[in-house]
Every structure is written in C-alpha cells, then in structure tokens.
Amino acid sequence: MSVSMGIKGLKSVTAAVLSAAMLFAAAACGTTDSSDTASSSGDASGSSSSSSTKGFDTSSIKKDDEIAALLPESVTKDGTLVVGTDTSYAPAEFLAEDGKTPVGFDVDLFKALAAIFGLKEETVTSTFDSIIPSVGSKYDVGISSFTVTKERLEAVDFVTYFKAGSTFVVQKGNPNKVDSSDLCGKKVAVQTGTTQEEEVNKDNEQCKADGKSEIEIQSSKLQTDVTTAVASGKADVFYADSPVAGYAITQTGDTLEALGEDVGVTPEAVAIKKGDSQTAEAVQKAIQKLMDDGTYKKILDTWGVSSGAIDKPEINPTVE
Structure with missing residues (x-):
C-alpha cells in the first residue's frame, strides 16, 4: 500500500453502480475486525x-x-x-x-x-x-x-x-469534479493504516493551513469498503495502490475510472x-x-x- 509523491455532482447513484459495487464486495470480501x-x-x-x-x-x-x-x-x-x-x-x-x-x-x-x-x-x-x-x-x-x-x-x-504506484479512482466521468492536486473540501476514501491514508491526512493539514475547506477523510478497515464508498457515491474519490485500483475498476463493471497518472512508485x-x-x-x-x-x-x-x-x-x- 503505497506512498504518493504528493497528492496532486451526482445527487443519486444509478442502480448499476450500486450493483457493481456489491458484486465487487462479495467477490473480494475481507476479514472482520474482531478476530483472525x-x-x-x-x-x-x-x-x-x-x-x-x-x-x-x-x-x-x-x-x-x-x-x-x-x-x-x-x-x-x-x-x-x-x-x-x-x-x-x-x-x-x-x-x-x-x-x-x-x-x-x-x-x-x-x-x-x-x-x-x-x-x-x-x-x-x-x-x-x-x-x-x-x-x-x-x-x-x-x-x-x-x-x-x-x-x-x-x-x-x-x-x-x-x-x-498509487492511483486516485473516481466514478466514471468524474461527476464530482475531483482534482487530485487539490482535494480540499472533497470526500476521500482510504484504507486504515495505509500510507495513502497518511498522505491524505498530510494534505488535509495543508488545506487547514491554507484556510480552505477540510478533506472529509473516510477511513475503512477493508479496501472493499473503500471501493464501494466511491461506487455508491458516499465518497468522491479513493486512493490506493495502482494494481488494486486497476482491479477495482474492472470488477465494478467499469463504473469507476482512474484519475490522472499513477504517482509515487x-x-x-x-x-x-x-x-x-x-x-x-x-x-x-x-x-x-x-x-x-x-x-x-x-x-x-x-x-x-x-x-x-x-x-x-x-x-x-x-x-x-
């Protein structure tokens, strides 16, 4: 789960997006928090x-x-x-x-x-x-x-x-107009404990220092929940390792897309x-x-x- 080199509206979500997100979660469901x-x-x-x-x-x-x-x-x-x-x-x-x-x-x-x-x-x-x-x-x-x-x-x-590397992923067409170079005011999903989470937290500190709206950081224990957050519209963008991002895009019926180039290999x-x-x-x-x-x-x-x-x-x- 990678380190970036610097982190450069839909009112509702279609049934197709939700369905694809659930299929991905079912195919790649993870562990619970309570036990190994x-x-x-x-x-x-x-x-x-x-x-x-x-x-x-x-x-x-x-x-x-x-x-x-x-x-x-x-x-x-x-x-x-x-x-x-x-x-x-x-x-x-x-x-x-x-x-x-x-x-x-x-x-x-x-x-x-x-x-x-x-x-x-x-x-x-x-x-x-x-x-x-x-x-x-x-x-x-x-x-x-x-x-x-x-x-x-x-x-x-x-x-x-x-x-x-690391990749930003949004809904196809980027309906929430996410700019990876300025995430202030956006809802960003990341997996707990990853270096992507660390980078987004650092960017949020910069947003506050610049007097801009804070990033709403949605941290989840499971990457599947991170992916579903964007596919369902709960989050504007997620940030993850490039192979994971690519796999998520294919497994959600191409309802998601990469935003920009990979960063920080x-x-x-x-x-x-x-x-x-x-x-x-x-x-x-x-x-x-x-x-x-x-x-x-x-x-x-x-x-x-x-x-x-x-x-x-x-x-x-x-x-x-």
Missing part, C-alpha cells in the same frame, strides 16, 4: 482454490534444501510457515467466491516460498494495521502489499518483491521480525530463485500485474 481467520492448503505445493477464482498452481515447485537450511528453528519447528495478510486487497490478497479461500498474487508468492522451504503454509486473515505489530509472534512473516517506509523499517525487516516487501537476519536471507534467496526460474513472472502474469515486477529482491532497501 486461518486458512491452510495443508500442503505447500497444493492448489490454492476450491472456488472459481484460481491463481497460479504451485504444485510443481520443489523444496530447495540449501535455501531451507537458512531458516531458524523458530520458523521451521512446527513444519508450518504462517503469514499474516489482509484479504480485502484484490488482486494482491483477497478471498475467493467461497468467502474462505485466500487468493491473489501475494498469496501465490507465499505458497511458492513455503514450497521452496519445504513447509506447509498457513494464511491468516487479519486487519492491515494489526499485521506488522504481530510479525514474529503470531506470524512468521507478513505479506500484505506493504510499502517500505522509514517508519515501518523501524518495526520490521523487509525483503522486496514488487513495486507499485515504491517497493513492496515481505515483513519479517526485526533482527531476524536468517529468515530475511532465506526469503530473499527464495524470491531470487523464483525470479531466476521464471515462476515469479508466471505468478504476476496470472494476475495481470507484471508491470510491477522487479529484477532483484533487496533486504531493507533505502527509501526516502
């Missing part, structure tokens, strides 16, 4: 989905003994690699049509990592802002479209695997317990192996997000 939900394939090489939403088949990926040996006993002792993720962020991580099975390109990547390590995988659905504080205790790693920031690097170590990474250099090295080498043998590209191609591919995973990259 675990889902496991039972076998790291197993196929991920029992529903009609299928990702990349990881069944052919074999264990790499040399890479697996890098992991500390604290991770391998129970034979399971546990990941925390917010399954409301399609197409990176979301729930299939059965409402239970985690799918997405991040999910497929995690399954591939577990296969290389020779471990079973367990995906635990949680709220986005609760994952990083729980890495190393509840979860072995966190994979949830985490943008690398200086603040987050103080809490966890990161291994990069993707890059993404930044790395996304796997979150690992701070100071756990063994796991960080193992994850880095496993991702590099997937890149070298072509599996990484196939996973991204499966979900239509190959534009976010990187060539080399880095541990704790330098960020602005």
Whole structure:
C-alpha cells in the first residue's frame, strides 16, 4: 500500500453502480475486525482454490534444501510457515467466491516460498494495521502489499518483491469534479493504516493551513469498503495502490475510472521480525530463485500485474 509523491455532482447513484459495487464486495470480501481467520492448503505445493477464482498452481515447485537450511528453528519447528495478510486487497490478497479461500498474487508468492522451504503454509486473515505489530509472534512473516517506509523499517525487516504506484479512482466521468492536486473540501476514501491514508491526512493539514475547506477523510478497515464508498457515491474519490485500483475498476463493471497518472512508485516487501537476519536471507534467496526460474513472472502474469515486477529482491532497501 503505497506512498504518493504528493497528492496532486451526482445527487443519486444509478442502480448499476450500486450493483457493481456489491458484486465487487462479495467477490473480494475481507476479514472482520474482531478476530483472525486461518486458512491452510495443508500442503505447500497444493492448489490454492476450491472456488472459481484460481491463481497460479504451485504444485510443481520443489523444496530447495540449501535455501531451507537458512531458516531458524523458530520458523521451521512446527513444519508450518504462517503469514499474516489482509484479504480485502484484490488482486494482491483477497478471498475467493467461497468467502474462505485466500487468493491473489501475494498469496501465490507465499505458497511458492513455503514450497521452496519445504513447509506447509498457513494464511491468516487479519486487519492491515494489526499485521506488522504481530510479525514474529503470531506470524512468521507478513505479506500484505506493504510499502517500505522509514517508519515501518523501524518495526520490521523487509525483503522486496514488487513495486507499485498509487492511483486516485473516481466514478466514471468524474461527476464530482475531483482534482487530485487539490482535494480540499472533497470526500476521500482510504484504507486504515495505509500510507495513502497518511498522505491524505498530510494534505488535509495543508488545506487547514491554507484556510480552505477540510478533506472529509473516510477511513475503512477493508479496501472493499473503500471501493464501494466511491461506487455508491458516499465518497468522491479513493486512493490506493495502482494494481488494486486497476482491479477495482474492472470488477465494478467499469463504473469507476482512474484519475490522472499513477504517482509515487515504491517497493513492496515481505515483513519479517526485526533482527531476524536468517529468515530475511532465506526469503530473499527464495524470491531470487523464483525470479531466476521464471515462476515469479508466471505468478504476476496470472494476475495481470507484471508491470510491477522487479529484477532483484533487496533486504531493507533505502527509501526516502
């Protein structure tokens, strides 16, 4: 969930817009706030989905003994690699049509990592802002479209695997005349705990300092609720990672559209317990192996997000 480089009327909503928004929410519904939900394939090489939403088949990926040996006993002792993720962020991580099975390109990547390590995988659905504080205790790693920031690097170590910008999304035709360079007085929907939320809050402070109308910031735990807010007319615009924005546009029957160009392309990474250099090295080498043998590209191609591919995973990259 990315950092921007600076954040540059309908009286009613048609039934078609509302219907499309509800379809998107149903197809990518997420976790509740009250508890985590675990889902496991039972076998790291197993196929991920029992529903009609299928990702990349990881069944052919074999264990790499040399890479697996890098992991500390604290991770391998129970034979399971546990990941925390917010399954409301399609197409990176979301729930299939059965409402239970985690799918997405991040999910497929995690399954591939577990296969290389020779471990079973367990995906635990949680709220986005609760994952990083729980890495190393509840979860072995966190994979949830985490943008690398200086603040987050103080809490966890990161291994990069993707890059993404941020995109503003409005109803088709931009009926509320949103200008991304001046959001003062607009209703802006964002997901709680994301760097997009941080950026909009900073812009709101500038609006107040300039004596302009404040931004009405609508923060939601789930990205699906953020998307629905704009599709239904509750909000004027939402701000999210570019692949998520693109997927939302297609899944809502093209009732939404991107506003302007993507901004602030930044790395996304796997979150690992701070100071756990063994796991960080193992994850880095496993991702590099997937890149070298072509599996990484196939996973991204499966979900239509190959534009976010990187060539080399880095541990704790330098960020602005």
